[in-house]
Amino acid sequence: MTYTKALTIAGSDSGGGAGIQADLKTFQELEVYGMSAITALTAQNTVGVQGVYPASTEALHAQIESVLSDIGADAIKTGMLYDEERIDIVASFAKKSNFPPLIVDPVMISTSGTPLLKEEAKQAMMEKLFPHAVLITPNIPEAEAMTNISASSLKARKDIARELLTFGSEAVLIKGGHEEDADEITDILFDGAEFHYFTSPKISTSHTHGTGCTFAAAITAYTAMGKSMHDAVRAAKIFVYQALSRAETIGSGAGPVYHAAHRTAEGAPVKMEVERE
Numbered sequence: 001m002t003y004t005k006a007l008t009i010a011g012s013d014s015g016g017g018a019g020i021q022a023d024l025k026t027f028q029e030l031e032v033y034g035m036s037a038i039t040a041l042t043a044q045n046t047v048g049v050q051g052v053y054p055a056s057t058e059a060l061h062a063q064i065e066s067v068l069s070d071i072g073a074d075a076i077k078t079g080m081l082y083d084e085e086r087i088d089i090v091a092s093f094a095k096k097s098n099f100p101p102l103i104v105d106p107v108m109i110s111t112s113g114t115p116l117l118k119e120e121a122k123q124a125m126m127e128k129l130f131p132h133a134v135l136i137t138p139n140i141p142e143a144e145a146m147t148n149i150s151a152s153s154l155k156a157r158k159d160i161a162r163e164l165l166t167f168g169s170e171a172v173l174i175k176g177g178h179e180e181d182a183d184e185i186t187d188i189l190f191d192g193a194e195f196h197y198f199t200s201p202k203i204s205t206s207h208t209h210g211t212g213c214t215f216a217a218a219i220t221a222y223t224a225m226g227k228s229m230h231d232a233v234r235a236a237k238i239f240v241y242q243a244l245s246r247a248e249t250i251g252s253g254a255g256p257v258y259h260a261a262h263r264t265a266e267g268a269p270v271k272m273e274v275e276r277e
């Protein structure tokens with residue numbers, strides 16, 4: 001059997017719910033061989049982030065070089081990148097012509113409010129990394145922070161998607177998990193030609209830690225398998241819906257999603273619509 005392989009370049013979440021740990025769990029659940037390059041360690045649990053300890057730039061460079069020069073990857077994902085120096089390292093690899101499809105989850109701030117990317121590195125991420133990505137996956141606060149457009153309406157979210165696409169990624173996915181007072185959640189995928197809407201009921205739970213990482217990791221795994229972007233997003237949305245629907249209490253705060261839920265779950269109520277630009 002030949003393995004399908006994926007690499008995550010992200011921060012470690014000691015609590016196991018987000019970051020590298022969520023990515024590797026997701027890859028494994030989807031039978032994709034997972035590898036990691038750690039940008040920073042976080043001391044983190046369900047209550048918050050107690051500390052952030054960046055890996056040296058030398059260590060980050062060496063991890064990516066080790067993995068790609070020997071094992072290789074069918075798709076790569078980034079999560080927490082911490083600062084511009086570390087973005088530069090990732091971009092120096094991503095520039096190479098044989099670099100695998102890159103999914104950039106533009107992680108900026110933890111749910112509990114701790115910065116995971118330095119404010120001054122935001123522009124560098126947009127200008128230096130987005131042009132190499134097949135997909136970027138901002139949530140609503142990240143999309144707003146990158147464009148200074150309030151994402152309050154569907155029209156505004158479409159404008160945000162159009163603006164973010166100008167940075168050069170092949171597609172943009174605006175995630176709707178932060179939608180307040182909603183019964184349904186819609187994620188919008190835009191590739192310059194079509195808007196695809198993926199809608200599911202909103203699950204009422206406070207255990208949403210790691211949804212964004214898990215979603216982007218599942219998209220990366222399905223991309224590594226060779227699915228089209230639309231099919232990868234659809235399959236990943238089902239995976240994360242199932243993981244959220246089975247999230248149990250762990251710790252005293254916002255617990256993690258349950259990555260193994262798809263093993264026993266039967267489907268998920270995800271509706272899809274498409275609209276031409």
Ligand SMILES: Nc1ncnc2c1ncn2[C@@H]1O[C@H](COP(=O)(O)OP(=O)(O)OP(=O)(O)O)[C@@H](O)[C@H]1O
Binds near residue numbers: 176185201202209
């Ligand atoms: N309560 C919910 N019910 C159903 N789906 C949800 C819910 N919350 C998030 N999702 C889905 O989970 C995925 C991740 O979206 P979200 O906007 O929460 O990402 P994020 O904010 O980056 O995650 P994180 O909480 O890890 O920072 C999307 O597909 C979104 O639609």
Ligand SMILES: Cc1ncc(CO)c(N)n1
Binds near residue numbers: 010011109116209211
């Ligand atoms: C390490 C890490 N990456 C990403 C997130 C965002 O969920 C987090 N809380 N921690």
